[in-house]
Amino acid sequence: MLNLAILISGRGSNMENILKAIKKNKIPIKPVLVIANKPDAKGLDIAKKLGVKTEIVESNGLKGGNWEYDSKLVSVLEKYKVTPQNGLICLAGFMRIMSPEFIRHYKGKILNIHPAILPSFPGLHSQRQALEYGVKYSGCTVHFVDEGVDTGPIILQAVVKIKDDDTEESIAKKILKQEHKIYPKAVKLFAKGKIKIVGRKTIIS
Ligand SMILES: Nc1nc2c(c(=O)[nH]1)N[C@@H](CN(C=O)c1ccc(C(=O)N[C@@H](CCC(=O)O)C(=O)O)cc1)CN2
Ligand SMILES: NCC(=O)N[C@@H]1O[C@H](COP(=O)([O-])[O-])[C@@H](O)[C@H]1O
Secondary structure, eight states: OEEEEEEESSOOHHHHHHHHHHHHTTOSEEEEEEEESSTTOTHHHHHHHTTOOEEEOOOTTOOSSOHHHHHHHHHHHHHTTOOTTTEEEEESSOOSOOOHHHHHHTTTOEEEEESSOTTSSOSSOHHHHHHHHTOSEEEEEEEEOOSSSSOSOEEEEEEEEOOTTOOHHHHHHHHHHHHHHHHHHHHHHHHTTOEEEETTEEEEO
16 A cells, blocks of 8 residues: 655645545555644644644755755655655645655655646646636646646646635635545545556546
8 A cells, every 4th residue: 555645834724634535435545644844834733633643844944946855855755654666745735846856756656736727827826816817717736746836747627616706715715625625536546546647648547
């Protein structure tokens, strides 16, 4: 069975949702670790209450895309036997760009949830980008993480309608509801070996 590590920076609602779905739906993957890059990440206590080990690997001002930081992550991940051979890493509100070295080390073993229908509105504050652009629909995307920002092969997407009286907060709230539906589904598909990467696309069996 694969070992799962979930990386967070804050609230951790996607992490919590994945852990509860694994237990409730008997998803064949073993959650062994939650890592936060911020010591005050609220999700850490939630993970502990759900019986999952936690570690803090602080950024200490190191910019994203930095192997000095990511190499520390790899040491912790391997301590918990989350290796390229038997591991899956889920980025869940982990607000750091992963370095090319980290991506190469865990090639095809890193997923991310993004609060927009990629390739629209990559990067930060995607819900605000959607509001300011005036789109009528937005949503969320689970994708493989590659060396680009939010450019990896897409696994699952879900759509929400944007109404004229929506705010950044109300948009984020309804997108998050969809995130909580598709991320556990993507973890289940990966754990069951149902996802095949073909070029820059995925084939789901
Ligand atoms: N190599 C990749 N790393 C990450 C990806 C990815 O697609 N490729 N996805 C992100 C998640 N994410 C959007 O979904 C995202 C997270 C963070 C940033 C960003 O610009 N971070 C800044 C710091 C911001 C901060 O500290 O608040 C940075 O890292 O310098 C953009 C997109 C996860 N990583
Ligand atoms: N660009 C990355 C990004 O914006 N990620 C977003 O951060 C939130 C984390 O919430 P959570 O901590 O409650 O899971 C989620 O909405 C996730 O899509």
